[in-house]
Amino acid sequence: MAMNPDPTTLAAAAALRQARRDRQTIGRISESHGIAGLSAAYAVAAINTRARLEEGRRIIGMKVGLTSRAVQQQLGVDQPDFGMLFDDMEFLNQQEVPTQRLMQPKVEAEVAFVVGRDVTAQAPSYGEFLACLAYALPAIEIVDSAIADWKITLVDTVADNASSGLFVLGDQPVGIGQLSLAELGMQMTKNGQLVSTGNGAACLGHPLRAAWWLARTMAQHGQGLKAGQVILSGALGPMVPVQAGDLVQAQIGALGTVNCRMA
Numbered sequence: 001m002a003m004n005p006d007p008t009t010l011a012a013a014a015a016l017r018q019a020r021r022d023r024q025t026i027g028r029i030s031e032s033h034g035i036a037g038l039s040a041a042y043a044v045a046a047i048n049t050r051a052r053l054e055e056g057r058r059i060i061g062m063k064v065g066l067t068s069r070a071v072q073q074q075l076g077v078d079q080p081d082f083g084m085l086f087d088d089m090e091f092l093n094q095q096e097v098p099t100q101r102l103m104q105p106k107v108e109a110e111v112a113f114v115v116g117r118d119v120t121a122q123a124p125s126y127g128e129f130l131a132c133l134a135y136a137l138p139a140i141e142i143v144d145s146a147i148a149d150w151k152i153t154l155v156d157t158v159a160d161n162a163s164s165g166l167f168v169l170g171d172q173p174v175g176i177g178q179l180s181l182a183e184l185g186m187q188m189t190k191n192g193q194l195v196s197t198g199n200g201a202a203c204l205g206h207p208l209r210a211a212w213w214l215a216r217t218m219a220q221h222g223q224g225l226k227a228g229q230v231i232l233s234g235a236l237g238p239m240v241p242v243q244a245g246d247l248v249q250a251q252i253g254a255l256g257t258v259n260c261r262m263a
Contacts, residue, residue: 005043008033013047016146016160023103025148030155041158042221048161049084060229061085063141064214065162066154067204067234068108077154080204082214083162085230091168096263099244102144102165105262107242108235109188109196109250111181111207112139112169119215119225129212132225135173136181136207138255140188140248141232142166143239167232170258182206184253186236190246198237200253207233 005013012033019026029035035044053059065081066072091097099105116134124132144165147156157163184200184207204210210233215225225231242248242262249259 005047009035009040009043010047012159013044013051016044017048017051019146020103025103025146028147028151028153028156029159030153035155035159037155038158041155044159045083045161052086057086057088059084060087060090061231062214062218062225062229063162063164063167063232064210064234065143065157067210068198068202068237077157079154080210080213080234081154081158081162082217083164085164085167085232089164089166090230091166091260093168093171093258093260095168095260097142097166097168097260099262102142103146104150105142105144105165105242106239107188107190107248108141108143108239109186109198109237109252110139110141110235111184111200111203111233111252111255112137112167113176113207113211113231113233114173115225115227115229115231117227119219122219124212124215124219126212129215130176130208133176133211136176136179136255137173138170138250138252138258139232140168140250140258140260141235142168142242168258168260169230170256172256174255176208179254181208184236184255186250186252188237188240188248188250190240190242190248192247195240196237198235200236202236203234210234
């Protein structure tokens with residue numbers, strides 16, 4: 001991530017900040033600002049992460065995006081990405097979620113993990129990573145894009161903090177050793193109608209693999225995962241548009257149910 005970003009990178013970050021502040025979508029910054037490649041995209045995202053921290057927000061976790069083949073096909077990309085989760089993005093089961101903070105929200109059902117102790121290794125092995133995890137929770141991620149009509153490239157979504165919006169966590173944590181995570185079935189309803197189905201294997205083959213990918217990727221960026229942080233490991237099925245008034249419920253196998261109402 002660039003320490004001294006060039007004017008083009010700064011301008012792209014400012015455009016995304018302004019879009020989210022005004023809740024007005026913009027065209028692809030990959031085209032309007034000539035942002036090309038993942039390194040440049042993450043540099044844009046890093047500028048806006050610093051801006052949020054300077055406003056007093058805290059990073060409380062991270063998300064893995066684009067882990068589901070179905071979602072990748074929806075968006076025309078072929079690899080995961082990551083984004084930051086801030087303290088003002090978190091909601092709990094059955095809470096109302098304010099749609100006025102969003103532009104074009106969509107929901108995904110996911111497995112969330114809670115880090116039990118710091119992941120400090122520069123390239124953590126799978127065993128080292130597993131030893132640092134405490135719990136799993138059912139989650140709903142409300143993704144949102146500043147790019148008009150969700151016509152994003154990988155560069156655009158990475159620059160836009162992996163299209164992060166808000167997220168909702170279930171109540172009851174479950175020890176990860178108690179679960180067959182790849183076999184978890186997922187059913188998501190909107191206003192009582194089934195709108196998305198999937199399973200744990202849809203998330204990079206296994207939700208823990210997706211979370212491990214995040215841990216190793218963050219280590220490469222010099223950012224280890226911290227105890228207490230939440231990892232949203234990626235969608236278990238296709239994402240679904242929502243609007244104010246919608247009631248969303250996700251049932252994720254033995255993890256149980258999480259729901260929210262879009263207010």
